[in-house]
Amino acid sequence: MWVPTNSLADILRILLMVPIYAAVSFASYLFWNHSTALLLIRDCYEAIVLTSFFYLILNYLSHDPEEQKDIFRKVGLSRENDREARRRGAPLAHWVFPLQSVGWKPEDGLYFLQLMKWGVLQYCVIRPLTTLAAVILNYIGLYCDDSWSPGWGHLYITIIMSISVTIAMYCLIQLYMPIAGHLAPHKPLLKLFAVKAVVFLTFWQETLISGLEDVGVIKNVR
Structure with a gap:
């Protein structure tokens, strides 16, 4: 099947996630004294994966x-x-869970696309x-990924990342819902x-394990 160049580039960037994750994870075992920095850089590739998938959906x-703009309008x-749905007697669309009760909506579909x-x-x-x-x-000794104390940078980085990744995944799902029918031939749901x-559950898994370790539920064996 022929794949346009711009879609192919996005697909390749997504597929590269596996060898990049494997290579950096292996390097973190070889150079364990730099493992924190290596794993942080590895996780940064999640941003590339998410961006590529977002543009792949649009393509x-x-x-x-x-x-694209005409469809979202x-x-x-x-x-x-x-207003158009009320005129036709059709049901109104709502935000996806857990914001389905929020009444505010963008003025038009193009603004909705920009927000997402x-x-x-x-x-x-x-x-x-x-x-x-x-x-x-x-590297300056102020991070400490094993601690949730406010005296270390790990807590603040995790809070910022928690908010950011949650917003990103919510907006990606919300973007998908109105155009699911248009995308059906490409079967993007499993993707x-x-x-x-990869992006959401992996982050929260690491955060949960780190938190359980900090309160003593999981013991550090290093």
Whole structure:
């Protein structure tokens, strides 16, 4: 099957995640004294994966940016589309869980697209910046990834990342919902779950294990 160049580039960047994760994880065992910095840099690749998947979805929708905008004008979550739905007697669209009770919506579908884009791509800025900050703090002895004490940088980096990754994944899912029918031929749902598992679940798994270790539920064997 022929794949356009821009979609192929996004697919390749996503597929490279596996060898990059494997290589950096192996290097962290070889150079264990630099493992924190290496693993932080490895995790930074999540931002590239998320960005690539976001643009892959848009390219699946249409390779023409203007056509993408036209589709979102018609189906995006917005007050304008709510008015059209009421006129036709159709059910109104809502935000996905857990914000389904929030009444505010963007004025039109194009603004909805921009909001979702900002929500996803903010992670692609914040992740590298927090990674850089964590690497610097680690080398000057102020990071301490084993501690949740407010005296160490790990706590603040984790809080910032928790907020950023949650917003990014929520916006990616919300972006997908109105255009799910348009994307059905490409079967992107499993791909979406895979990216969600890599970016969202991996982060929260590491955070949970670190927190359990800090309170003594899990013992550090190093």
